[in-house]
Amino acid sequence: MTQPTGDAYPAHVGASEPQQTAYPVHPDPNATPYSIGGAFSWALSKFSANAVGLVGGAAVHTLLLALGPAIAAGGAFLFADSFSIESGGGGTYEEFTDWSLTPGSYVAIAFGLLVTLLLTAYSLSAYIGGVVDIANGQLTTFGSFFRPRNYAKVLGTVVLLSLALALGSLVFLVGAVVVVFLFWFAIPIVVDRGVGPWTALKQSASLVRANFGESLVTALLVGMVWVVGNSACGVFVIVTAPIATLIAVFALRRFAGDTIAP
Numbered sequence: 720m721t722q723p724t725g726d727a728y729p730a731h732v733g734a735s736e737p738q739q740t741a742y743p744v745h746p747d748p749n750a751t752p753y754s755i756g757g758a759f760s761w762a763l764s765k766f767s768a769n770a771v772g773l774v775g776g777a778a779v780h781t782l783l784l785a786l787g788p789a790i791a792a793g794g795a796f797l798f799a800d801s802f803s804i805e806s807g808g809g810g811t812y813e814e815f816t817d818w819s820l821t822p823g824s825y826v827a828i829a830f831g832l833l834v835t836l837l838l839t840a841y842s843l844s845a846y847i848g849g850v851v852d853i854a855n856g857q858l859t860t861f862g863s864f865f866r867p868r869n870y871a872k873v874l875g876t877v878v879l880l881s882l883a884l885a886l887g888s889l890v891f892l893v894g895a896v897v898v899v900f901l902f903w904f905a906i907p908i909v910v911d912r913g914v915g916p917w918t919a920l921k922q923s924a925s926l927v928r929a930n931f932g933e934s935l936v937t938a939l940l941v942g943m944v945w946v947v948g949n950s951a952c953g954v955f956v957i958v959t960a961p962i963a964t965l966i967a968v969f970a971l972r973r974f975a976g977d978t979i980a981p
Contacts, residue, residue: 753973755936761979762965765853771960774850776864781841781956782846787835788886794827795820836881841867841875850964854911854972856980869913876909876916900938901927904971910973930974937970 748761766773799818849864857863867873880902887894904923908914914922927934941963948959972979 723899728847739778741868743961748969748973749978749981751934753930753970755933755940758826758966758969759939759940761969765965766843766962769859769897772859772864773965774957775861776846777960779865780846781960782896783838784835787831787833787838787867788840789831790834791828793830794831795824797931836872836877840870840877840975843877844868844870844873844910847907847968850961850968851907851911853965854968854979868910872913872915872919873906874910876905876919879916879920880905900935903927903938903941903967904974907971911968925973926974933974934970937966941966 737809748757751757763780796818798821800821821942844867845865848866848868849859851858851868852863880898883898883902884895885895887898901924905916905919908922909916912919944959944963944966945956948956948963971978
């Protein structure tokens with residue numbers, strides 16, 4: 720594991736000694752080199768110790784994130800104009816209703832997208848903040864996953880990432896995959912360190928380049944966990960999302976050379 724230079728992720732202030740907690744003592748992950756097995760084992764251990772907050776938080780945030788699209792879809796339908804069309808021939812006709820979007824529909828869609836953006840930033844800053852508390856060795860409660868950390872900076876990062884994904888998608892989706900891979904640590908960095916969006920993007924790319932192989936394998940594992948969560952109409956996402964987030968924060972801390980609570 721190589722630590723990056725230049726725009727590298729700096730050493731975490733105050734991360735040298737995890738805080739004392741009431742958690743059971745587990746093998747110290749800081750004493751061994753990073754491994755995907757170690758990341759998964761740590762994530763499962765912390766998931767078991769914080770299951771109520773992690774699962775409950777994931778369930779509530781999942782519902783919150785559905786609100787924006789619901790507003791957009793519902794508003795578009797509510798303000799749309801309807802009209803009847805008859806079709807057929809030979810004495811047989813069918814009548815059906817068609818819909819046409821109006822300016823009010825487009826306003827509703829725009830408002831729904833804005834709500835989606837604001838709630839996405841809130842959910843990420845609050846939920847990842849709770850996982851960072853776990854990484855710091857702090858005892859968490861249900862409310863730990865609903866306190867936003869560095870919200871404005873997370874919002875700015877979400878905007879930049881959305882623009883980067885939109886541009887990357889123009890390159891046969893390959894660009895979007897590259898964007899996700901290079902910058903997948905950006906939001907956890909903002910939550911953990913409080914740096915600005917542009918700095919977080921640079922530090923994320925620096926960490927990924929310096930630990931390319933391990934980052935790739937970890938990203939694939941996180942992707943597989945998300946795929947499992949989205950099976951059965953997303954029923955399992957309230958379990959797999961916490962595990963994926965724990966793995967990502969573990970990898971971030973270890974790639975950066977920071978300590979993490981056993």
